[in-house]
Amino acid sequence: MDLTRTDIYLDGAWVAASSGQTLAVRNPATEEIVATVPAGTAADVDRAVAAARAAFPGWADTAPAERAAALDRLHAALTARAHTVANTVATELGTPLKIAVRVQAGLPLTVLRSYVDLAAEPPAEESVGNSLVVREPVGVVGAITPWNYPLHQVVAKLAPALAAGCTVVLKPSELTPLTAYLLVDAIHEAGFPPGVVNLVPGTGPEVGEAIAAHPDVDMVSFTGSTATGRRISHLAADRIARVALELGGKSxxxxxxxxxxxxxxxxxxxxxxxxxxxxxxxxxxxxxxxxxxxxxxxxxxxxxxxxxxxxxxxxxxxxxxxxxxxxxxxxxxxxxxxxxxxxxxxxxxxxxxxxxxxxxxxxxxxxxxxxxxxxxxxxxxxxxxxxxxxxxxxxxxxxxxxxxxxxxxxxxxxxxxxxxxxxxxxxxxxxxxxxxxxxPLAPFGGYKQSGLGRELGRYGLDEYLQTKAIQR
Known part of the structure; x- marks a missing residue:
């Protein structure tokens, strides 16, 4: 079965990538090529970031209840694809199907459901002396995700970012991009406004670095190796951008x-x-x-x-x-x-x-x-x-x-x-x-070289919010 995808997702539509080059996806159990996907470029990242930047003010101003409703529609669309997700992960990653059903498809749905509920609650405000302290979405988020849990690791970034009012440019791993396509199919079906979520597959040196270094990306959320996390940090630090890093472990x-x-x-x-x-x-x-x-x-x-x-x-x-x-x-x-x-x-x-x-x-x-x-x-x-x-x-x-x-x-x-x-x-x-x-509601993240920041639950949502003091 050919699982090939030919387009990238920009500004609410499937469009051609800037180059005609492709990346092969292999089934690790058979060593056979089962699909190709576009090899995105820095030019594609520019287009995606521009779409996310244009969509940000409207999505940030959307009422929490409306954002929660959109995430609820996404949950329903993704639930309908759960069997396909499990089969796709078993094909492109090699996870045994019975585990893929429970963990690779089931866990992300649990996480996404938690953010449907959290999105409905407006960020808490408090008074400190003559100041009103408010929380606002950080902006455009670049999400760079790994191959080992190709849906869960995306949902753990995408769901809280969307719940907070951020817009997203997503780069999945080039080894397991097919699952991300299924997710974006569900996002499209759920009717998110154009530009709120954008998908650019490609390699780390090409697409990942372009996202991390892009001047209009306000935050980079990365999961992967500590060595690559170090590189992401350096690129983001050059423009004083926020980073969230979930890196290696030796537990x-x-x-x-x-x-x-x-x-x-x-x-x-x-x-x-x-x-x-x-x-x-x-x-x-x-x-x-x-x-x-x-x-x-x-x-x-x-x-x-x-x-x-x-x-x-x-x-x-x-x-x-x-x-x-x-x-x-x-x-x-x-x-x-x-x-x-x-x-x-x-x-x-x-x-x-x-x-x-x-x-x-x-x-x-x-x-x-x-x-x-x-x-x-x-x-x-x-x-x-x-x-x-x-x-x-x-x-x-x-x-x-x-x-x-x-x-x-x-x-x-x-x-x-x-x-x-x-x-x-x-x-x-x-x-x-x-x-x-x-x-899945508890904070997830590491000490030392295992990363910065936390994912999941309220703690994960907080990563995508800025704090503002308004003096009165």
Missing amino acids: ANVILDDADLATAVKVGVGNAFLNSGQTCTAWTRMLVHRDRYDEALALAAKVAEGYRLGDPFDPATRLGPVVSAAQRDRIAGHVARGLADGGRLVAGGPDAPLPERGYFVAPTVIADVDPDSALAQEEVFGPVLAVIPVDDEDAAVAVANNSRYGLAGAVWSGDQERALRVARRLRTGAVDINGAPFN
């Missing part, structure tokens, strides 16, 4: 000596391998008390061996491919270095059997990892778990915080208060205690 899963070990290990391995390990919040470092270390390794190996690789559309598949050949090779390099640095292979690894075609990586567990080694410090972004023994609670906290990242983490203990005490000591933006569920 620690702290399993204390009084934890339910079987559950902690099973859930921990599952978290590390979700979406083939291509999750910024993945708990890729498992820290286990030395007294229970050998038992934890045996459990982790058994759990990892139960992850069947294969066709994302096969209901028996638990682990799909990674997104590209380059990603597969990069992960293999991390595994090789981890073993060369003294790690001990417990499951998977370079000699594990793989499907004949596709960019597959075996679910891999490596024990005895040095906390200062590359495997414990670098973001692998694949199904690779590093297991590290620790002697006590203080050592676990020290190892967990021994990272330039600080995005997420977990603590397991039979004593809830003890787990909470340890969670408070972790220098990271989110911590799950004993497998607590993800909360």
Whole structure:
């Protein structure tokens, strides 16, 4: 099935891109090209930003209830496409379909629904002495999004920006652009005013940099690698533009000596391998008390061996491919270095059997990892778990915080208060205690080199608002 798209979306219409060049989209499970999309240019970004700038005053002045109604129509249009979204993500990213239905299609709908409700509430005003303090939309937003959650990461930026009264220029990842097209189809059906949302697919060096450096883009919201986030920050800083960055992670899963070990290990391995390990919040470092270390390794190996690789559309598949050949090779390099640095292979690894075609990586567990080694410090972004023994609670906290990242983490203990005490000591933006569920209304973002700002819920909406004091 050819999923090719031929146009970009500007000022409320599908139009031709400035160049006739295209980008190929591959199915990572088969290595076949399944579609092409236009390769946008800086000229296309200029057109998109001009449309967003022209649309901004009218959208900013639209009553909150009307903006909420438009988002509600978008929710309905996207819900009608949920099955197509899941199938598209399974095709262009390789997420197993049953996971794509629940996470790749389901979670963004939950997030979008939350902003339907939040958009209906006018931003709070307050009096401070003789000043009236008001909140206003920041302006034109450039949203640059990654490939690993191609709908969720867009909705987490687009929905609060629109709820706040901002207009948007969107650049999806060139590896997974097809899902963004489905979203913009839904936006068009929902009847947003022309120019409120604009789509320019393309590469980071061409389209992403043009957005980040554009003088008429008031804010850049980026999710991706820390290295690219650094570049985005520099481009925006040259014109003193606001940035929101959700970057890399190397999250620690702290399993204390009084934890339910079987559950902690099973859930921990599952978290590390979700979406083939291509999750910024993945708990890729498992820290286990030395007294229970050998038992934890045996459990982790058994759990990892139960992850069947294969066709994302096969209901028996638990682990799909990674997104590209380059990603597969990069992960293999991390595994090789981890073993060369003294790690001990417990499951998977370079000699594990793989499907004949596709960019597959075996679910891999490596024990005895040095906390200062590359495997414990670098973001692998694949199904690779590093297991590290620790002697006590203080050592676990020290190892967990021994990272330039600080995005997420977990603590397991039979004593809830003890787990909470340890969670408070972790220098990271989110911590799950004993497998607590993800909360799409809670603030999401990182400490240190994991980023700036927060997404989701009221905290995500606040990122797209400016504060003004009016003296009376």
